[in-house]
Amino acid sequence: MAIYIGKRLALLLAMLFGLLLITFSISHVAPGDPASLAAGPDATLQMVEQIRQEYGLDQPLPIQLGRYLMGVVRGDFGRSVRTNHDVLDDLVTYFPATFELVVFSILIAIVLGIPLGILSALGQNRWFDHLARVVSVSGVAIPMFWLGLMLQLLIALDLGLLPLGGRLGLMSTPPQPITHLYLVDSLLQGQWRVFSDAAAHLVLPAVALCFPALASIIRVNRAEMIEALAQDYIVTARAHSISRLRTVCVYALKNAILPTLAMIGLRFGWMLGGTVLVESVFDWPGVGLYATQSAISQDFQPIMGVTLLIGTCFMLSNLLIDLTYAWIDPRTREAG
Amino acid sequence: MASLDESAPPANGWRERHAPQLRQLRLYWHTYRRSGSAMLGLFLAIVFLLLAAIGPAIVPYPEDAAGAVNLAQKLQPPSAAHWFGTDEVGNDILTRVVVGTRLSLAIALIITGVAAGIGVPLGILAGYRGGWLREVIMRVTDVFLAVPGLVLAIAIVAALGPSIVNAIIALSLVWWPGYVRLIESKTLSLKGESYVEAARLAGASTPRILFSHILPNCLSPILVKASMDMGMAILAAASLGFIGLGAQPPTPEWGAMISIGRNYLPTWWWYATFPGLVIYLTVLGFNLVGDGLRDVFDPRSRGR
Numbered sequence: 057m058a059i060y061i062g063k064r065l066a067l068l069l070a071m072l073f074g075l076l077l078i079t080f081s082i083s084h085v086a087p088g089d090p091a092s093l094a095a096g097p098d099a100t101l102q103m104v105e106q107i108r109q110e111y112g113l114d115q116p117l118p119i120q121l122g123r124y125l126m127g128v129v130r131g132d133f134g135r136s137v138r139t140n141h142d143v144l145d146d147l148v149t150y151f152p153a154t155f156e157l158v159v160f161s162i163l164i165a166i167v168l169g170i171p172l173g174i175l176s177a178l179g180q181n182r183w184f185d186h187l188a189r190v191v192s193v194s195g196v197a198i199p200m201f202w203l204g205l206m207l208q209l210l211i212a213l214d215l216g217l218l219p220l221g222g223r224l225g226l227m228s229t230p231p232q233p234i235t236h237l238y239l240v241d242s243l244l245q246g247q248w249r250v251f252s253d254a255a256a257h258l259v260l261p262a263v264a265l266c267f268p269a270l271a272s273i274i275r276v277n278r279a280e281m282i283e284a285l286a287q288d289y290i291v292t293a294r295a296h297s298i299s300r301l302r303t304v305c306v307y308a309l310k311n312a313i314l315p316t317l318a319m320i321g322l323r324f325g326w327m328l329g330g331t332v333l334v335e336s337v338f339d340w341p342g343v344g345l346y347a348t349q350s351a352i353s354q355d356f357q358p359i360m361g362v363t364l365l366i367g368t369c370f371m372l373s374n375l376l377i378d379l380t381y382a383w384i385d386p387r388t389r390e391a392g
Numbered sequence: 393m394a395s396l397d398e399s400a401p402p403a404n405g406w407r408e409r410h411a412p413q414l415r416q417l418r419l420y421w422h423t424y425r426r427s428g429s430a431m432l433g434l435f436l437a438i439v440f441l442l443l444a445a446i447g448p449a450i451v452p453y454p455e456d457a458a459g460a461v462n463l464a465q466k467l468q469p470p471s472a473a474h475w476f477g478t479d480e481v482g483n484d485i486l487t488r489v490v491v492g493t494r495l496s497l498a499i500a501l502i503i504t505g506v507a508a509g510i511g512v513p514l515g516i517l518a519g520y521r522g523g524w525l526r527e528v529i530m531r532v533t534d535v536f537l538a539v540p541g542l543v544l545a546i547a548i549v550a551a552l553g554p555s556i557v558n559a560i561i562a563l564s565l566v567w568w569p570g571y572v573r574l575i576e577s578k579t580l581s582l583k584g585e586s587y588v589e590a591a592r593l594a595g596a597s598t599p600r601i602l603f604s605h606i607l608p609n610c611l612s613p614i615l616v617k618a619s620m621d622m623g624m625a626i627l628a629a630a631s632l633g634f635i636g637l638g639a640q641p642p643t644p645e646w647g648a649m650i651s652i653g654r655n656y657l658p659t660w661w662w663y664a665t666f667p668g669l670v671i672y673l674t675v676l677g678f679n680l681v682g683d684g685l686r687d688v689f690d691p692r693s694r695g696r
Contacts, residue, residue: 329540
């Protein structure tokens, strides 16, 4: 196992290097002048020239790459022209909001997706199965940003059940930062009102974000359950008059859950990408909103920072899933 | 895959010469037709293609597509004259949505075409040649697949500047790795097939093996993925349009329309609602077609 972990970590480092090569190519090799991109749209020629020298953009490409990599290793992701902060500081500020949203959303997808997958596997080709199929095909087809707008329109504005956007209402003050996750922090400090306000603000964006993940979880879980339920040991269990509920939820689900877990890990990474859309609909102050606002004002460095951050999280979640897999199922260790 | 029948009478018409293939196609159609959801998808896709073909000729207010200004008619709710209502300069939203189908179709075809055009040759090369070439191609692919495509596309558009052309370029650049992964594994499994071995032993050249033995057998997974990607590409381009990095208003692009329309919620709800509904139905259509095709080509995967 230790060798396997070591191998995977080495691979992760190689992938990170590859990702840095991509962001470097986008920012330094793409047509367009990286110095004026870094300086922002309102910079004068003199400022551009100054940045060109400061960043060493007049040097040959390999040297630029070296400087770029050194900078990233030191935690220097450049500066945001729009917020006038270091990109790293901005990322540290905004990431907890995104993390809270994504975790809450994936929990919704798991809590709904696994039972829906089981039920539609049990009632294969009956009305419930068709319903689950519609949900799962629609989940990937529905434009997430539009779904968000429709939820705002119906549930926040028409019915007034939940808040329209943001992370907290005007009446609440954010809890003392411990983990920077409002739900956790307010719970730790026993501030129930802040907790319920933060939770209410989370629901709509999390629901809008969860649909593609929900779709994949239903699909995979259903297929795996159908396969598991057809195995001999299920018949044996039933023959030993073990209750139907127990055979399904213990014996079959145990064997179906692993591929579902892998899908959940994969979807967690994709959700980070989806936050770019959902956060801009719900004014959710996370890295997605930060990226879109920067993109619109042609503020270049923050977008590279967000790309690196999301790419890294994506790779880490894949690594975590692979390690879990290898831990549960030793056969994958040898293959990997 | 058609079996050669030595005793068959000399073929004369096209129909007779291709009888086995036609029989195969009829079988495919028979299987496809049995699935209700696949037929719904086909219907949605055909409506979309029809609108893209003849839409501009049949819309009720052709002058609104180019961005005419008719302030007397602005922000009218849906009615018999304006089924989807009108926007802030009095343009008929139905007209603009229908005219937008052509742009969406172009987006879908270009992105899917470029992605398959880059990804399929690389995938075949990686799978068939193996060695260091495979290592290089697959590692690059892995890195690209390790970042959500939309995020990478945003980064590229930010470097190139927001416009529909740059959005298409960016999405094409991030879309091909999926094809490499798909075709590489397919080629690897085909390489070991006895008919490929036989062709090689018979002295067939590498290009001949690739083009007449490997590629034709990769067609069905390509077709399945491409039909789904048509929808997903439309969705991705609309997403970029929505956050202001794709098509710029007043281009009748669905995502850009929603991005303006959201400012008119909730009072003028129809503005953002109908373009989104149309995106959903279009993407749903292509996804269901892809699903149906997969069931036809690979019956073992049914229901997955």
